[in-house]
Amino acid sequence: MSASPVKIAIAGSSGRMGRMLIEAVLNAPDCQLSGALDQPSSPALGSDPAAFLGKSSGLTITADLRQGLAGADVLIDFTRPEGTLAHLAVCAELGVKVVIGTTGFDAQQKAQIGSHAARTGVMMAPNMSVGVNVVLGLLDRAARALSEGFDIEIIEAHHRHKVDAPSGTALAMGEAVAQALGRDLKTCAVYGREGVTGERDPSTIGFATVRGGDIIGDHTVLFAGIGERIEISHKASSRATFAQGSLRAARFLATQAPGLYDMNDVLGLR
Numbered sequence: 001m002s003a004s005p006v007k008i009a010i011a012g013s014s015g016r017m018g019r020m021l022i023e024a025v026l027n028a029p030d031c032q033l034s035g036a037l038d039q040p041s042s043p044a045l046g047s048d049p050a051a052f053l054g055k056s057s058g059l060t061i062t063a064d065l066r067q068g069l070a071g072a073d074v075l076i077d078f079t080r081p082e083g084t085l086a087h088l089a090v091c092a093e094l095g096v097k098v099v100i101g102t103t104g105f106d107a108q109q110k111a112q113i114g115s116h117a118a119r120t121g122v123m124m125a126p127n128m129s130v131g132v133n134v135v136l137g138l139l140d141r142a143a144r145a146l147s148e149g150f151d152i153e154i155i156e157a158h159h160r161h162k163v164d165a166p167s168g169t170a171l172a173m174g175e176a177v178a179q180a181l182g183r184d185l186k187t188c189a190v191y192g193r194e195g196v197t198g199e200r201d202p203s204t205i206g207f208a209t210v211r212g213g214d215i216i217g218d219h220t221v222l223f224a225g226i227g228e229r230i231e232i233s234h235k236a237s238s239r240a241t242f243a244q245g246s247l248r249a250a251r252f253l254a255t256q257a258p259g260l261y262d263m264n265d266v267l268g269l270r
């Protein structure tokens with residue numbers, strides 16, 4: 001007998017990732033779409049979340065959080081930090097698990113997520129692709145091997161609509177490198193340069209941000225030495241990779257106890 005499907009609600013259902021997620025859930029035989037949320041101002045309220053695919057799901061997009069979460073095992077949330085936190089508070093109360101893809105949280109907001117995770121399972125990752133999470137492990141190895149004589153710069157590029165910078169992925173890459181080198185990213189990060197900057201301080205980790213067109217998400221970590229340089233890059237060519245990673249996370253989370261998890265837990269990379 002096959003196991004019952006994981007019932008998944010989607011927040012930000014009319015967004016770029018929201019739509020990718022709805023399509024992925026509808027195409028996954030072991031998952032079931034149980035609800036779709038959007039903001040009270042959304043023109044999509046009351047419409048079928050599958051309508052953009054020319055399909056019918058039997059559901060309607062709602063701004064009523066409790067209605068949208070009814071029957072859900074897991075909420076997948078790719079919205080904005082304030083939206084995710086509001087959704088998470090209700091999910092913690094109802095025992096609905098949450099996959100968080102949203103980026104741009106500050107330290108205080110991350111602490112709030114940690115305290116909600118004491119009540120329900122939360123999986124949070126700034127990048128749900130398998131590739132980026134493998135790259136984070138490669139960066140740890142590279143940074144340790146190149147700890148002397150190499151300047152480290154992180155370059156990321158995204159589409160014109162992205163509202164946070166640097167990307168959550170770039171910051172996670174910076175954290176991976178800083179941790180490997182025993183540095184504190186809060187004090188060694190340099191976010192962009194302008195004017196007479198002076199020579200580069202070798203203990204810094206630099207970040208550069210590009211925004212334009214429809215770039216889905218490119219990240220490069222540059223280790224620049226004398227006479228050679230190494231670039232470790234990841235380029236996403238479809239948001240489907242983030243959606244598939246999110247479904248893996250939802251399947252994983254459905255069987256977990258309360259706590260805060262990341263993609264290493266989902267992918268068994270610890």
Ligand SMILES: NC(=O)C1=CN([C@@H]2O[C@H](COP(=O)(O)OP(=O)(O)OC[C@H]3O[C@@H](n4cnc5c(N)ncnc54)[C@H](OP(=O)(O)O)[C@@H]3O)[C@@H](O)[C@H]2O)C=CC1
Nearest residue numbers: 012014015016017078079080083101102103126127128242
């Ligand atoms: N972890 C990962 O792998 C990835 C993470 N992301 C992150 O996901 C987030 C969303 O990206 P993307 O889909 O491109 O963004 P979009 O702007 O396309 O979609 C965001 C959705 O969230 C809704 N929303 C905005 N603010 C709120 C709020 N306060 N409460 C509830 N809903 C809200 C929007 O509604 P409306 O349109 O009405 O404002 C929209 O439906 C970003 O933080 C991005 O960095 C993106 C891709 C991959």
Ligand SMILES: O=C(O)C1=N[C@H](C(=O)O)C[C@H](O)C1
Nearest residue numbers: 103126127162167168169217
């Ligand atoms: O906003 C996006 O689009 C993306 N955001 C994530 C981030 O901030 O790292 C991940 C991905 O690169 C796409």
